[in-house]
Amino acid sequence: MSDAVPPDRAFVCTACDHRWYYTRQRCPACGAADADTYELGTGSVLATTTVHATPPGVRQPNPLAIVAFEHVSLVAQLADETIETGDAVTFGDEAVLRDGDEPIEGPRLVRSE
Structure with a gap:
């Protein structure tokens, strides 16, 4: 997971679909290291x-x-x-x-x- 994520984006775990905002090295729900990002919107x-x-x-x-x-x-x-x-x-x-x-x-x- 990169630290260079635009502030209007959040993370979604590719293993369990958990979502979070602040940059972390692993999913806080399942511990997986892979995540995608998505636009927060309004x-x-x-x-x-x-x-x-x-x-x-x-x-x-x-x-x-x-x-x-x-x-x-x-x-x-x-x-x-x-x-x-x-x-x-x-x-x-x-x-x-x-x-x-x-x-x-x-x-x-x-x-x-």
């Missing part, structure tokens, strides 16, 4: 929170959400604080998630159009 915001005390290089405030996609749920940064519980979201354009010596870039969740 998710639904289950809950939001805003972090005001963030580590150096992370924006303040930093809105986050728990989002349910088909078969998987995940936690991700929101593009802005206007996104609410129940909103439909997708992954947006790349943004700087953390500044510093080794900046981390990735997409934030945006309201689905």
Whole structure:
């Protein structure tokens, strides 16, 4: 399984059909090493929170959400604080998630159009 998977994709085990989001070396259900990926599409915001005390290089405030996609749920940064519980979201354009010596870039969740 590769670490270079686009953030709008999740994993599906080729042995047992279990699905998960975060990169792992093996299926968390059966331990198989082979997996395919699939596009997440649109998710639904289950809950939001805003972090005001963030580590150096992370924006303040930093809105986050728990989002349910088909078969998987995940936690991700929101593009802005206007996104609410129940909103439909997708992954947006790349943004700087953390500044510093080794900046981390990735997409934030945006309201689905």
